[in-house]
Every structure is written in structure tokens, then in C-alpha cells.
Amino acid sequence: MNTLADFLNSGIRLTVPILFCAIASMLSARVGVLNLAIESKILSGAFVGILAASATGNNLIGVLAAATTGATIGAIMAVANRLGVDLVVLAIGLNILVLQLTVFLMRSYFGGVGTYAPGIERIPPIAIPVLSDLPFLGPLLARLNWLVYLSLLVAVLVAVYFRTRSGRHLLAVGEAPGAAASAGLPIARYQTLTLLVAGALAGIGGAYLSVGDLGLFTRNMSADRGWIGITAALLALNRPAFIVPAAAVFGFASAASIRLQAFDVPGSVTQFIPQGAAFVALVLVGLRAKSRTSFARLWRGSSRIPLRRLRQPPPPTPTAAKTSATENAAQNHPPTALPAPPQK
Numbered sequence: 001m002n003t004l005a006d007f008l009n010s011g012i013r014l015t016v017p018i019l020f021c022a023i024a025s026m027l028s029a030r031v032g033v034l035n036l037a038i039e040s041k042i043l044s045g046a047f048v049g050i051l052a053a054s055a056t057g058n059n060l061i062g063v064l065a066a067a068t069t070g071a072t073i074g075a076i077m078a079v080a081n082r083l084g085v086d087l088v089v090l091a092i093g094l095n096i097l098v099l100q101l102t103v104f105l106m107r108s109y110f111g112g113v114g115t116y117a118p119g120i121e122r123i124p125p126i127a128i129p130v131l132s133d134l135p136f137l138g139p140l141l142a143r144l145n146w147l148v149y150l151s152l153l154v155a156v157l158v159a160v161y162f163r164t165r166s167g168r169h170l171l172a173v174g175e176a177p178g179a180a181a182s183a184g185l186p187i188a189r190y191q192t193l194t195l196l197v198a199g200a201l202a203g204i205g206g207a208y209l210s211v212g213d214l215g216l217f218t219r220n221m222s223a224d225r226g227w228i229g230i231t232a233a234l235l236a237l238n239r240p241a242f243i244v245p246a247a248a249v250f251g252f253a254s255a256a257s258i259r260l261q262a263f264d265v266p267g268s269v270t271q272f273i274p275q276g277a278a279f280v281a282l283v284l285v286g287l288r289a290k291s292r293t294s295f296a297r298l299w300r301g302s303s304r305i306p307l308r309r310l311r312q313p314p315p316p317t318p319t320a321a322k323t324s325a326t327e328n329a330a331q332n333h334p335p336t337a338l339p340a341p342p343q344k
Contacts, residue, residue, distance in 0.1 A: 005139035015251025020205030021229020024198035032174035036091035039226030045206025054118035070203020159240035
């Protein structure tokens with residue numbers, strides 16, 4: 001029983017950063033922006049968060065610094081969106097820049113590129129009275145700090161927000177920007193604020209990795225969790241009702257890969273499980289026609305790189321259409337036989 005509780009606890013903790021990134025991706029997509037820079041936001045949040053927590057000795061300041069860093073990158077994307085910059089190319093550049101920048105800073109100021117462990121106290125877990133003393137719920141709720149509950153709360157708040165008037169306006173901006181502009185909605189303001197909030201959430205996900213769960217920073221600590229968060233949002237169809245289960249799929253897949261290492265399963269197999277789950281999710285999303293259409297619309301609104309379009313049969317010429325109509329009429333109404341002439 002405790003083994004199951006420990007596995008569920010590990011899955012929940014591994015789901016938290018993916019959930020923050022998935023919510024950030026979902027918000028950006030619903031406002032009509034393809035946000036592929038989430039990987040840079042979670043990685044920069046993890047790095048700046050532990051630096052701030054180490055310098056001040058306060059984990060809350062580290063989380064706030066991580067959120068500010070993610071929001072700053074979101075502001076860069078918002079300005080680029082206002083200027084008409086290709087957001088896909090910009091996002092790829094930001095992801096590469098942040099990864100190499102963290103490596104450079106670790107080598108220049110911390111004397112290595114492996115691990116930076118300043119010896120800070122991790123965010124303490126929340127002990128729920130009575131429940132923490134129960135046999136099964138005690139191990140299940142162990143090591144769950146306030147960032148875990150914050151991620152679930154944010155998912156609920158986003159679902160409630162989409163039902164408000166302002167939330168419906170945000171959805172209208174993403175689904176029909178032309179109609180929203182005709183109705184007088186400030187499209188640029190909605191997209192800018194949403195990108196700021198999305199960046200802050202992804203940065204908090206990075207702070208959970210470094211400050212909240214491990215108390216250290218390693219090279220490429222995000223380990224593609226930003227991309228997995230984008231995949232989770234696509235799997236959830238960018239809907240708040242499905243965002244938590246979709247993120248949990250990848251979180252528990254990572255937990256399973258860690259548990260299998262205790263059974264002498266080759267590391268190449270266990271490391272492939274989270275990526276394999278992401279691949280299966282993308283295949284399922286690609287098989288759904290509505291998901292492909294939605295992604296293509298986001299791509300066209302955020303990038304100047306054209307997508308390959310499916311070849312459509314050429315429209316029939318007027319002569320061919322007339323001939324086809326005549327043939328159809330002949331098939332539906334065959335000619336009747338004429339009566340034989342009277343014999344004399």
C-alpha cells in the first residue's frame with residue numbers, strides 16, 4: 001500500500017512543472033498565439049529562482065523572481081507580436097539563448113556546468129491535520145508543498161475565468177480576431193496580458209524544480225518539460241477541464257520510468273517512456289482533424305513560415321460541370337421507350 005502511495009506521490013510531484021507549462025501553453029493558444037518559448041521560461045525561472053533564494057535566504061522571493069523572469073520573456077514575445085515578428089523563429093532563438101546563457105553563467109561564476117547546489121532549504125511540505133497521519137494518505141500527501149496546490153488552484157481558476165465575461169472576450173480574440181476587433185475588443189491588450197501571465201506561470205514551474213523540490217540547479221534542468229507541457233495542452237485540446245489529466249499522463253509516465261530503474265530495466269528504455277508518451281499524444285492529436293485545423297490556425301497567426309497544404313482537387317470547369325449535370329440527370333431519369341407506330 002505504501003509503495004502505491006509513494007508512486008502516486010512521485011507522479012503528482014513530477015506533474016506540477018508540466019501542469020504549469022501546460023496551462024501557460026493553453027492560455028497562449030486560446031488567445032491566438034502559438035507560444036513555443038515555454039522551455040526558455042521554465043529553465044530561466046529555475047535558474048533565477050534558485051539564485052534569488054540563495055541570495056536572500058527566502059524561498060518566496062525565489063519563486064517571485066522566477067515568475068518575474070518568465071513574465072519578462074513573455075513581454076519580449078508580446079512586443080514581438082505587436083511588431084509582427086515571426087514568433088516561431090523567435091521562440092526557437094529564445095530557447096537556445098537561455099540554455100546557453102545558463103551554461104555560460106554557471107561556468108563563469110560558479111566554476112562548473114554540472115550542478116549548482118547552494119545549500120538552501122527547499123520549500124517545506126504542507127502537513128494537513130488528521131489526513132497526514134492516516135496510513136495511505138500520509139505517504140501520498142508527503143513532500144507536497146504549496147506550489148503543488150497552487151498549480152491545481154490555477155487550473156481551476158482558469159476554468160472559472162473562461163466562464164466570465166472577460167474570459168469569453170479572451171476566447172473570442174483567439175477564435176475570431178476579426179469579429180473581436182469589429183466588436184471593439186482590445187486584441188493587443190488581451191494578447192499582451194495573457195503572454196505575461198503565461199510566462200509567469202512557466203517561470204513558477206521552473207522555480208518548483210529548483211527551489212521547491214530539489215534545492216539545486218543542474219544544466220538543462222527543465223529537460224524538455226516546456227515542450228511536454230505544450231504537448232499536454234494539445235492533448236487536452238486546450239481546454240481547462242482536460243488540462244490536469246493530460247499533464248498527469250506525462251507526470252506519471254516519468255514516475256514510472258524512475259520506478260522501473262529499481263527492477264534493472266535498461267536506462268535507455270526508462271528514459272524513453274516520457275518521450276514515448278509525448279510521441280503517442282502527438283499522434284493522437286494529429287489524427288484529429290479539428291486539432292490539426294486549430295494548430296494550423298495558430299501557426300498562421302504566429303509565423304510567416306507557410307505550412308504545406310493538402311492538395312485539393314481542381315474545381316470543375318463550367319463545361320465539365322454541365323456535362324456532369326447532364327449525366328446525373330440521365331442516370332436519375334432514364335429515357336422512356338416511345339410507343340411503336342401503328343401497323344397498317
